[in-house]
Amino acid sequence: MTTAFADPKSLSHEELEEGTVFAPRFDAHGLITVVTIEEGTKDVLMVAHMNAETLALTLDTGIAHYWSRSRKAIWKKGETSGELQEVVELRTDCDQDCLVMTVRQTGRGAACHTGRKSCFYRSVETENGIAWLEDTGLPRLFDPKDVYGR
């Protein structure tokens, strides 16, 4: 059975923020932002988007499914790389326009297409109005060329 969601327009402000009705507020493109964190370490692995269909797929299968904005297609995370994400917990925020999903990262433990555990492998440094990036040293757990052929 496909999980359905309530229409946020049917809720009062109080119900939206304090109630028990799940009414995800998809944006003008039908998408909601999802922050995916790793069980245990709580490291932020990636930030991506879901539409109503892939949110339902995620809830119904327990495996993360996103919406690929670049490919305009359902994106079952890890379908190509084997790095599936098993859903441990899903939370919504006060105004229900964002989700935080805790997952068990399978495979080699790499959520990022670059082969690293997390997409957030560079820090922003600044000095005297100049900003640059520094590698935080996250190792590559796979070679993207081997996995994606490019």
Added chain:
Amino acid sequence: MTTAFADPKSLSHEELEEGTVFAPRFDAHGLITVVTIEEGTKDVLMVAHMNAETLALTLDTGIAHYWSRSRKAIWKKGETSGELQEVVELRTDCDQDCLVMTVRQTGRGAACHTGRKSCFYRSVETENGIAWLEDTGLPRLFDPKDVYGR
């Protein structure tokens, strides 16, 4: 001196993902998504947006400044409530269209306007195609009526 950012269009795909040039990819509205996490616990406190001006303000002052999409104005987090956020670390993701900011939450430790530490105080539960929310029990650290007068 106001920190300036490189134009992502000036970078190759390889430079964008593996390089040291910080070239935040603001969206069509001039905004970038920011996931704010707490130093130490790594709890996700909130998800918000910055434009180039508030990202520079954040880097230059060390205090989180967002862009309020509802008020269409600079949003110095905690200006009303006293719950300022001191920036500890800022990271960008592989394609530089998202940021993770680690902060020291000051004041009573409440990042959410509801008075709770985090905006993510409800979990999504499902059974037989029905989804609902459950309160995870985050206490209110202030009464919004006292702080915002509503």
